[in-house]
Amino acid sequence: MDLGLVGKVAVITGGSEGIGRATARSLGREGAHVVICARRTDVLEHAAAEIARETGAEIVPISADVSRGKDVERLIGETVGRFGRLDVLVNNAGTSQAREFETVSDEAWQDDLDLKLFGAIRSIRLAIPHLRVAGGSVINVLNIGAKQPAAASVPTSVSRAAGMALTKALSKELASAQIRVNAVLIGLIKSAQHERRWQAQGGPSLSDFYAGMARERAIPLGRVGEAEEVGDLITFLASSRAAYITGVAINADGGASAVV
Ligand SMILES: NC(=O)c1ccc[n+]([C@@H]2O[C@H](COP(=O)([O-])OP(=O)(O)OC[C@H]3O[C@@H](n4cnc5c(N)ncnc54)[C@H](OP(=O)(O)O)[C@@H]3O)[C@@H](O)[C@H]2O)c1
Structure with a gap:
């Protein structure tokens, strides 16, 4: 199956480890140019070099903290400056914060929203003008708690539910520009x-x-699950073979969630 990704440009936030790294490898193997970002420069640069070696693709590391607006501006700006286009945005950076409600301070709520929700909001806003050019794709990596919040799962489950609403709202708003917006809901990977x-x-x-x-x-x-299993799913959603799929939130959880 030809995924039609040769020469496309993808940005993956949190691309130095885990799911983001596996996604970079998968997109690179399909012939895409991939920009990965993370905060720890040494881990990021090592990952970029290794993925480039494995795939033969151009993998560009840009250190950035996606909870900071200025860093996100630099990430998207440098990507477009270098490649002159942007086709795929994968909002993946994040980490689990699941605690009992009464133990979570305002500051912890704000930090989680800054990382998981505002990180995605800002990067999507900056990417839209470029995604419009050839009809691009956004994939938001979330958590199955977005559909099925458990006890002691905040702030993550709430930030992720907001990410799912953002996915659906933008899929409707951007469809006429041929920009697709989907989500992958992770269980345990x-x-x-x-x-x-x-x-x-x-x-x-x-x-x-x-x-x-x-x-x-x-x-x-x-x-x-294996990170590669999610990376390949994201790559499919980013591809032209998924051209009729938008506004979906796919569980990647080995069947763990009780909801579809
Ligand atoms: N694996 C699971 O079982 C699971 C379950 C539910 C949801 N998820 C979600 O899936 C996504 C990927 O998770 P993972 O398990 O693959 O995580 P991981 O292996 O810990 O990798 C996280 C990546 O994100 C980067 N990152 C973290 N904070 C960042 C920030 N503020 N700005 C930029 N980059 C940042 C990390 O690098 P630096 O630390 O150097 O910045 C790293 O590259 C996350 O959003 C996570 O919440 C995963």
Whole structure:
């Protein structure tokens, strides 16, 4: 299947590790030029070099903190300055913040909204003029808590529900410009954030740690997902083969969510 991504330009926020990195690899393999951003420059530059080596694609690292408006301006500006176009925006940067409501301060709420909601709002606003040119695509990486918030899941579940509303509203508003806006709702996927938790805890092997997580969450498919499985889904949604798909929020959760 030809995905029609050769020569397209994609920006992936949080592209140095986990799902973002797997998405960069997948888009690079399809012949796209990929800009990845993250805060830690050393990890970011190492990831870009490695993905470029693996895929033969042009992978450009730009350090940026997406919770800061000025950084997002620089990220989109430098991308368009370098490539003269922007076709795909993947809003992926984020980290889990799931706690009991009474323990979450105003500051923690604001930080989560700045990272997950305003990061996406600002990058989409700046990307729209460029996405209009050839009909582009936005993919927002969210959490299944957006559809099915659990107890002690804030502020993340609330920020993610806002991200889902943003996805649907913009899919309607931008459809006439042939800009598609979709979301992928993550359940449990192997990534750097889980590996950090595993290292901090000590104990069993990494594979036993993931097997334990899958049992604890009673994931119907019986395992934690691979970052590549999400990266390939995002790449498909970004491609011309998904040209009739907009305004959807796809669960990538091994069947864990009780809602469609
Ligand atoms: N993996 C899961 O099971 C799971 C579950 C639900 C939702 N998700 C969502 O899926 C997305 C990817 O998660 P992941 O598990 O792949 O995470 P990960 O392995 O921890 O990678 C996160 C990436 O985002 C970057 N990042 C974090 N904060 C950033 C900021 N303020 N500005 C720019 N980049 C930033 C990180 O680099 P730096 O730290 O260097 O900035 C890193 O490249 C996140 O939005 C996460 O909330 C994941």
